[in-house]
Amino acid sequence: MPNSSVNEDYLKAIFYLGRDGSRVQTTALARQLGVSKPSVTSMLKRLAGKGLVDYSSGQGATLTEEGRLATMRVVRRHRLLETFLVEVLHLDWSEVHAEAEVLEHHLSARMVDAIDRLLGHPSEDPHGHPIPDAQGRLRTRELVPLGDLAAGERGTVREVRTAQSGRLQRWKELGLVPGAAVAMRSKQDLEDVMHVRVGDRELATGTEGVDGVFVEREE
Amino acid sequence: MPNSSVNEDYLKAIFYLGRDGSRVQTTALARQLGVSKPSVTSMLKRLAGKGLVDYSSGQGATLTEEGRLATMRVVRRHRLLETFLVEVLHLDWSEVHAEAEVLEHHLSARMVDAIDRLLGHPSEDPHGHPIPDAQGRLRTRELVPLGDLAAGERGTVREVRTAQSGRLQRWKELGLVPGAAVAMRSKQDLEDVMHVRVGDRELATGTEGVDGVFVEREE
DNA sequence: CCAGAGAGTTAGTCATGCCTAACAGCTCAG
DNA sequence: CTGAGCTGTTAGGCATGACTAACTCTCTGG
Numbered sequence: 001m002p003n004s005s006v007n008e009d010y011l012k013a014i015f016y017l018g019r020d021g022s023r024v025q026t027t028a029l030a031r032q033l034g035v036s037k038p039s040v041t042s043m044l045k046r047l048a049g050k051g052l053v054d055y056s057s058g059q060g061a062t063l064t065e066e067g068r069l070a071t072m073r074v075v076r077r078h079r080l081l082e083t084f085l086v087e088v089l090h091l092d093w094s095e096v097h098a099e100a101e102v103l104e105h106h107l108s109a110r111m112v113d114a115i116d117r118l119l120g121h122p123s124e125d126p127h128g129h130p131i132p133d134a135q136g137r138l139r140t141r142e143l144v145p146l147g148d149l150a151a152g153e154r155g156t157v158r159e160v161r162t163a164q165s166g167r168l169q170r171w172k173e174l175g176l177v178p179g180a181a182v183a184m185r186s187k188q189d190l191e192d193v194m195h196v197r198v199g200d201r202e203l204a205t206g207t208e209g210v211d212g213v214f215v216e217r218e219e
Numbered sequence: 220m221p222n223s224s225v226n227e228d229y230l231k232a233i234f235y236l237g238r239d240g241s242r243v244q245t246t247a248l249a250r251q252l253g254v255s256k257p258s259v260t261s262m263l264k265r266l267a268g269k270g271l272v273d274y275s276s277g278q279g280a281t282l283t284e285e286g287r288l289a290t291m292r293v294v295r296r297h298r299l300l301e302t303f304l305v306e307v308l309h310l311d312w313s314e315v316h317a318e319a320e321v322l323e324h325h326l327s328a329r330m331v332d333a334i335d336r337l338l339g340h341p342s343e344d345p346h347g348h349p350i351p352d353a354q355g356r357l358r359t360r361e362l363v364p365l366g367d368l369a370a371g372e373r374g375t376v377r378e379v380r381t382a383q384s385g386r387l388q389r390w391k392e393l394g395l396v397p398g399a400a401v402a403m404r405s406k407q408d409l410e411d412v413m414h415v416r417v418g419d420r421e422l423a424t425g426t427e428g429v430d431g432v433f434v435e436r437e438e
Numbered sequence: 439c440c441a442g443a444g445a446g447t448t449a450g451t452c453a454t455g456c457c458t459a460a461c462a463g464c465t466c467a468g
Numbered sequence: 469c470t471g472a473g474c475t476g477t478t479a480g481g482c483a484t485g486a487c488t489a490a491c492t493c494t495c496t497g498g
Contacts, residue, residue: 039485043486057446265454
């Protein structure tokens, strides 16, 4: 039995919520997926039955190795799709997430290969997320939230993490896209205001406004 | 509620089986869709409840106007997808049907428009099937099965109708593709053998071998 | 110490689609 | 005219994945 669409959504959510190594809580999954807590409990049991997650009542869930591989295949499809939608179909950077979210569950291996080939085997998607390779390996980088830069520090935007198209649109207008050079000018932590140079423009913002923008620190 | 994937498969099947204007039988649908007859009965009731088909017990089913429009939207997505898979992703003519069969249920209006635009608003798919326009209008043509040509008659291949990739592959090798000029040389009806000129090649075949190849008669 | 907030579970339901078993009605061959 | 072979239906069940109601458990604050 291949994984169903819903199935894959749970795996992805467990993957993202458990990135810090912690076990993923029922409530966190319910919130993330927009379903009730009992739905999560019952689904975790089924996923455990399929060998995709480790789960014991009340202790949260983690992916098994098999579950992690299955998740990487979904993430690979998602990120290749986003790249494809932007590069080939010329859809907007800020809109492609929702499309990819649906289609990622329905692409055959043949189509994934064809897209990968057409795009020249890209290593990251338009938002800077690394694309897992066909073996499920995912490149990792040392990134920090833009807001974590100290005054005077410089860096380069590498990833923008959000599923909200409005935020993406704003960041695009501000020049906060992967590759952009940034420099933290000053921070007033008490008022939650920071001044950041983005390319050759100045930006004043609160932490919330750039939450999800990740940069590589300049050495 | 949008139509589910299964839902759309039933509508398509009713559309194709009912092209001749007849009401579509439960058994025919069950065979076409590979499900049991009771499944069909129960689904027809639900489709009738949604106003997509006319159905009364024991009398077969037909599409309502609303059902026909919904079907045209699916057919449009399917045929645009096939064209796209061949033209852009360079998948083989004979393989794309299965892919399109899945994806047709999951394309947003935005993606359909993007594909349509990228392809330059094509009027037919790689197998020669007309693509319904965005308003659900479907061009109709006077086509006859290749095997119906009388000895001496000429024509042009316009559509190849089959979901079997092996048949498509064979026809491609034989040159039986949309646009090909054909001429019926001779027919031995008793032995079910006909000799057809395809482009500049000679082909000897039985009716079965070219069942699904439709031609436009030369005036 | 105990009340309330949260986390998490069980129990019971529902909708969607699928299945088999059983039965009813029609038609046609012998 | 009778039974075999269709057609099609009803009835009852199953898996998936969701829900609400109601419960337990644990932790924390007063």
